[in-house]
Amino acid sequence: MCDGLEAQCASETRVSYVIRDEVEKYNRNGVNALQLDPALNRLFTAGRDSIIRIWSVNQHKQDPYIASMEHHTDWVNDIVLCCNGKTLISASSDTTVKVWNAHKGFCMSTLRTHKDYVKALAYAKDKELVASAGLDRQIFLWDVNTLTALTASNNTVTTSSLSGNKDSIYSLAMNHLGTVIVSGSTEKVLRVWDPRTCAKLMKLKGHTDNVKALLLNRDGTQCLSGSSDGTIRLWSLGQQRCIATYRVHDEGVWALQVNDAFTHVYSGGRDRKIYCTDLRNPDIRVLICEEKAPVLKMELDRSADPPPAIWVATTKSTVNKWTLKGIHNFRASGDYDNDCTNSITPLCTQPDQVIKGGASIIQCHILNDKRHILTKDTNNNVAYWDVLKACKVEDLGKVDFEDEIKKRFKMVYVPNWFSVDLKTGMLTITLDESDCFAAWVSAKDAGFSSPDGSDPKLNLGGLLLQALLEYWPRTHVNPMDEEENEVNHVNGEQENRVQKGNGYFQVPPHTPVIFGEAGGRTLFRLLCRDSGGETESMLLNETVPQWVIDITVDKNMPKFNKIPFYLQPHASSGAKTLKNRRVLRALRLQCAKIMPLHSRKNDKINKTCILSVAIIHSLGHNLYIIAVWILRE
Known part of the structure; x- marks a missing residue:
């Protein structure tokens, strides 16, 4: 039974290869994920070209590129930095979750538990716990310390799973204490669990489209969600209901960030605009900037409070850093009426720093x-x-x-x-x-x-x-x-x-x-x-x-099918039938050699004989007969 299954899988195995430069320094496609390591002044980017890259955020460096981390074979959809920046976890559409040494840039282990695209990760900093989720509707919990201890001989890892999702999961959040985990999906609801017991806690309804972004406060009592329906919602998990709805964007909200005090939310999405909204007073909001493409991910620079800058990734390959200096002193004015958000002038017109991308x-x-x-x-x-x-x-x-x-x-x-x-x-x-x-x-x-x-x-x-x-x-x-x-x-x-x-x-x-x-x-x-x-x-x-x-290995190259064919006078030629009609084996006729002659049919040449040739081309079990005409001078 097992041998038969292995044989079946082997027969379905394909071989692929990528034609590329030895060092791919620049993001080749949209960037799906960002992580900032403030201790080392490094930014990690991951995206649709399957490569995770490390960049210096020191503005005095002429070339910010540091290294590439390559092991995935499809889009990298999310990344999280763990263990004070020593370990990086990545999730990909190649159905794997990978564990990396973030300082040395190599893959330590690969987790193959998911059966479909892995779309989102969540991290509990105080517990060193990571959750992964994706299109297979499964959520798996991973102990980071266990993952980093895996070796070639000790490669067995156990995981807990959270079941109950009915649709593909696109977003995931876990609080720092590791007491609450929330998922968002095409089901248009938020599902909440206790990761310590894997028990379902609640289901929150309110969004009318896919939930693309989620954030939890430290104690896990409040949750922010961004949806393709264009709204941002603030939820009280204690009351099990939505306590505020923010209609800031014209189109879907795909990315969220929040300050440590959980008082200001930064949002971006399909409309390319990035806003900062005061959660306590929704009328106070600032249009920080407008990108050139839909926003996929944002990462706050938390080196100070309030955050001095925000990194933004879009469907294009360039990543921009925008300053946030002074926006928290902003107060609402008449120009910021809810009915005329399109007229708001961005606070920033040029990014503070640019990590250039390459062509796709x-x-x-x-x-x-x-x-x-x-x-x-x-x-x-x-x-x-x-x-x-x-x-x-x-x-x-x-x-x-x-x-x-x-x-x-x-x-x-x-x-x-x-x-x-x-x-x-x-x-x-x-x-x-x-x-x-x-x-x-x-x-x-x-x-x-x-x-x-x-x-x-x-x-x-x-x-x-x-x-x-x-x-x-x-x-x-x-x-x-x-x-x-x-x-x-x-x-x-x-x-x-x-x-x-x-x-x-x-x-x-x-x-x-x-x-x-x-x-x-x-x-x-x-x-x-x-x-x-x-x-x-x-x-x-x-x-x-x-x-x-x-x-x-065995050097058994496929055999070339040598098929004999015959030459016969064309009916209009008046030529005599050849006595030996079979073509000698030494003669090989290919379409490349026949067709140029055929194309000269209308040229002014002395035609003494027009011969028709039937070439039988064997492809699998099918036979194809191609009729062509050769002109002889």
Whole structure:
């Protein structure tokens, strides 16, 4: 039973890789989460390009970038700093929660308890307790001290769960004492639990749309919620009811922050505006600034009271710091009437500090040679990429995208053998067993030369898999020659006999390689060059599916189907029937070679014979017959 299940999972495993620079210094897409470490003057950003980055908030530094923390394979939706900034917890759409050493920037462990996107985290500072929740409607509680003690040999962790949510969870909050936890979801209600006993306490109704942001005061008696319905609500958990509604924004409220005294709320969302509202007097509110894109997250600088600044992340890749100096001395005026919020002039027109973001790929076109891709990014720059070598070939600049597609069209037919995803703002290429081996080209057509001068047929998917796992020791020796290799090793000849990769090309060693399930769940991620490590090699043994083993380890490349065909005179040619109609095996005709001749049909040439050729192309179990005409002078 178990063996059958493992075999089924293996057959559904896909291989993906990301074409990117070795160091991705800039956020490539929207930033979903922020955490500030005031002790070290560091800001952590995490977002839709799957990368967590560390920045210096020292304004005197010309380049604020410090380091990247990479292990996720999909959007990072939330992060929290724990243990006085030593540990960082992250939640991702790759369905995992990860534990990081925040000072050294490496992933210590991965929690795979969730079955769907993990959207939100909550942290009880006084208890070192973290909660995670997401689209699987589950809430799990984690003891941070236990998580940081996990090792390769001691990797068992227990968790408590809070059940009862009926819809996907998008927001989560827990007070510092760890006595109350609140969740918000598409159910449009707030559900409240006691995390100490996992008991349900109450359900609070009032919002008319998804609850996107939640905050609790220190003792867990009051809760603030922001919703896609455009309102902010203040709830008394003791009275189990909403005690105030703030209608500040024109559209959905997606992000909230509150000062330590729980007297002023900072809000942002779809309308791009960031307000500060006095919870005791809703008429006193200040429009701090207006961003250039919808606000996803905010983080108060709590180095002083009142907070001197606020960091803001949006659906764009740039993160801004806005000053808050003087806003708490503000008093309401006639300009701030509830009916004319659009006329309010922002207190700040320029950010105090900017962490610049990079461009995100938003459009791509696979060229018909099924090897190269054209892309356009958010800055309207066009680039030309090589899928086979996993690299950018050329930056074309701000050129017409459609014109470039037409310019690079080749008179050739190659079947689809990979798929492309732009979700992270970078090119992610996925290979699936069902079509990975569909594309064959000759070595010369691919621009490769053989040592013996021949022109063999090459399988693009097979060559790429061999290149991606080139550093994995298991691929270096053919199992059929193990005994012979052992002898050569004794004689000191092993290094010369080992052949790595495919013999034609390599991919950049920094290329991330991802093994995942067909549904999107990640099984294992590593850099191409790291597959030679002892731990990585062991995990590859457990993860790599058999269809990849066949190619990379056993060297059983798929067989090229050689199908004979016949030449027969066209009815209008008047030519005699050929005695030997079968084409010699040495002759290979491809669409690339036939179609240029076919396109000359209307040219002025002396036609002595028009031959019709039927080419049968085998794809799986289907047969396709393509009729073309060859002109002979």
